Amino acid sequence: MMSFHSCIILFALGLLAATADAAVKSKARVVSAVGKPNVLFIIADDLRDYAGWMGGHPQSVTPNMDRLAKMGMRFTNAHCNYALCNPSRTSLLTGMQPSSSGVFGNEQDWRRSVQIAGKPTLPEHFKAQGYTAAAAGKIFHANHGGPEGRLAGWHGGRRGFEQDSAWDLRFPQAGVQIPDLPVRTGQNFNGLNIWHWDWGGIPVAEEKTDDGQIATFAAEFLTQKQKKPFFLALGLYRPHSQWYVPQKYFDALPLDSIKLPEVKADDLEDVPAIAKTHLKEGLHKQILEKNLWKDAVRAYLASVAFCDAMLGRILEAVEKGPNAKNTIIVFTSDHGWYLGEKQMWHKGRLWEPTTRVPLSIYVPGVTQPDSVSAQPVALIDLYPTLCDLTKLPLPEHLDGSSLKPLLRDPTTKRDHPAITCMSGGKNAGYAARDERWRYIRYADGSEELYDHQADPNEWTNLAAKPEHAALKSALAGFFPKEFKSAVRPVAEIIGAASPAGSFDLALNIGDVLSAADAPKLQGRGVFIDASFDFDPLVDQDSTLLAQGDEQSGYALHLQASQPTLTVFTNGRSTTISGAALDKGRVNMRAQIDTGGVITLAVPGHSEVLGVAPFDQGFPQEPKSGIAAGQSFGILKLAQYPNSTPFDGVVYRLKLTILPPHKAPMVPTAQAPAKVP
Structure with missing residues (x-):
């Protein structure tokens, strides 16, 4: 791995070359940020109100989160806009509500959204x-890569x-967000055999962990004088599961001493049916049966303490560095986490444990030490x-509003609640959180209402009163009036039918057509013509x-x-x-014809034939x-x-729905000739 100094030298050389090339090609004005403050943006993953200053758990050990919170302003009523990693981070980094971007799923590639296209992200x-835009760790959506540590x-x-395109400098390397883990997920330390949700102490030095590597990079960057103001984004992966942190963080929390979250046995009796679908997963029942509730809380607390140590x-x-007097510091999380409240585990839903996040902001010369705001943000x-805060122009697409008035004056009031979304499109539900109340309205019209002044645990639903x-x-009235689609309209994708009855679709990666909108497939075959850049990693x-x-149905995949x-x-x-394909540009053609033959060809590389399981086109219409x-x-x-979304550049992706199968003509039997 290159040293930090080598990276800087290569980066500088590359920047000089790029600048010279740009000067030749364009006479556009070069923007300078000289004299502006630096920005240090730090985001933890899945961190709920267990920062000590938030009072979420009496056994939280977070001296550094607490110290940073007291350096400037801490927001006690801050919320995510979606309680899942990808839509939350997409919302934060684009400045767009999920209803504006159309992004609401963890597997949905935000980069393909037609609503986001052409709009700059924050970095x-x-x-x-x-x-200078630099980053280390998970900023946009990413994950640990499973047992193989895949990219x-x-x-x-x-x-x-x-x-x-967002970064001048990236750690661990360009194109990679999360360093490889010394102990990969799927060890099954906890006996649940759930690969993405495991926990246990690991015999690994702090600096060798993924977050330890990020902290080391950050320390080297921050202790050097930078030639330009910087925007440095740091993503600390803990307390995201798997909860693998050095053993000492577990040892500091004796299992018998662990305090469980406050819960109410019949808490779900007064919530609508749509809010209880998680019970089908049976996670809470499994935790109780295996007597793992304290064990899980302990593992989460250990991961929070480890995150805090890296923040320190x-x-x-x-x-200690030269940038202390001119660096804005933001610390937050993408969303919260359930530890058994309402029989919920993990994230999602619209209740307080998963929407509320730590948020502290320190701005030299603006914030007052140890200041607090309880306004909904x-x-x-x-x-x-x-x-x-940096006096940069404000892009027109932003849905949020500046917190600078609150940072200057802690007594400032806001006139609108924080809005969190769940699901998307016609299934979207929302929560509004103001200073006192949380109001939830689901897509089916059912509701919840909680008075946080009298009921901070959200045990009593008052919506029916x-x-x-x-x-x-x-x-x-503050809920979005529409939920925009991230995909192109049908009319832009499907061409008119040919005289023979075929349909041509010029597709972009990210396009989606419902079964109702897609051309009929029954009795037909398909032809696919694709050209793309392929990277095997x-x-x-x-x-x-x-x-x-x-x-x-069918799939053309790798x-x-x-x-x-x-x-x-x-x-x-x-x-x-x-x-197997080599790295580089690939042309590919595939056909499933109505005569029972399937073909897959990469010109100049390989061609294979197969027999389709039908001989007159697809026998039934896909659902x-x-x-x-x-x-x-x-x-x-x-x-x-x-399986993952295709990441590379696609130059052409053309789908032809072939004409319907026609039975071959059978010669008509001729009558015997008359004998004269």
Whole structure:
């Protein structure tokens, strides 16, 4: 691995070359950020109100989070805009509500959203305004890469949905967000045999862990004088699961001493049915049966303490370095976490434990030490806040509002609640949180209302009480009026039918058509023409195009770098695969014809033929539509655990739905000639 100094030298040389090249090609004005403050943006993963200053758990050990919170302003009523990693981070980093971007799923590649296209992300904007944009760790959505530590796959992989153009300098390297873990997930220390949710102490030095490596990079960067103002984003992966941290953090918390969260046995009796679907997962029942509740809380607390220790190393570097007097510091989390409240584990939903996040902001010359605001604020407010504090122009697409008035004067009031979303499109539900109340309205119209002044645990749903009708109406007035789609309209994708009855679809990665909108497939075949850049480290198990489901459909995908065409009929699959691809540009053609032949060809590389499980086109109409470049879907998790959205550049992705099968003409029997 290159040293930090070598990276800086190479970066400087590359920057000089790029600058010279740009000067030749364009006479555009170069933006300078000289004299502006630096920004240090630190985001933890899945950190709920267990920062000590928030009072979420009496056994939290977070002296560094507490110290930073007292350096400037701490927000006691801060909330995420979506309680899942990808949509939360997308919202924060684009400045757009999920309802504006259309991004609401962890497997949904935010980079393909038509609503986001052309709009600068937060680091991209700072970079364009003359800042050095640097990052280490998970900033955009990413994950640990599963037992193999993959760059892609396993819920995102260590690359995840990275935006390469956002950064001048990236650790651990360009195109990678999370360093490889010394102990990878799936060890099954806890006996639950859930690969993504395991915990246990590991015999690894702190500096060798993923977050330890990030803290070391940050310390080297922050103790040096930078030539330009910088925007440094640091993503600390803990307390995201798996909860693997050095053993001493577990040893500091004797298991018998662990205090469980306060819960109410009949807490779910007064919530609507739509809010209780998580009970089908049976996680809470499993935790109780295996007597692991205290064990899980202990592991989470150990991970929080470890996160705090890494934050301490970063803060120490700031204080000892040359940038202490001119660096804005923001510390937050992407969302909270459930530890058994309402029988919930993990994240999601619209209740307080998962929407509320720690947020502290220190601004030299602006914030007052040990100041507090209880006003409702949201992560979506950070983009305009940082622009305001650094006097950068404000992009027009931002949905949030600046927190600078609150940072200057802790008595300032806000006139709108924090809004958190759940699900998307017609299924979207929302929560509004003001100083006192949380109001939840689900897509089916059912409601919850909690008075945090009298009921901080949200145990009593007051939504049915008529005296609160005006309050609910007022809070509902802040809910988004529409949920925009991240994909292109149908009319932009499907061409008119040809005289022969075929349909041509010019697809982009990210396009989705419902079964109702997609051209009919029954009795037809398909032809696919694709051209794309292939990187085996990222795209080796990705999907280019899929239509339908396991009963009727197909997928053009890559499996272990092999081009693969899989056809599904009646719950069975037929697969053909070519030779593994090399890195570079690939042209590929695939056909499933109505005569019972399937073909997969990479010109100049390989061509394979197979027999389709039908000879007159697809025997039945698929119940699912078309998706370009999406993960899973028709390729189920159990059989294709590393399926991932296609990450590279796609130059052409053309789908032709072939004309309907026609039975061959049968000659008409002729009458015998008359004998004269």
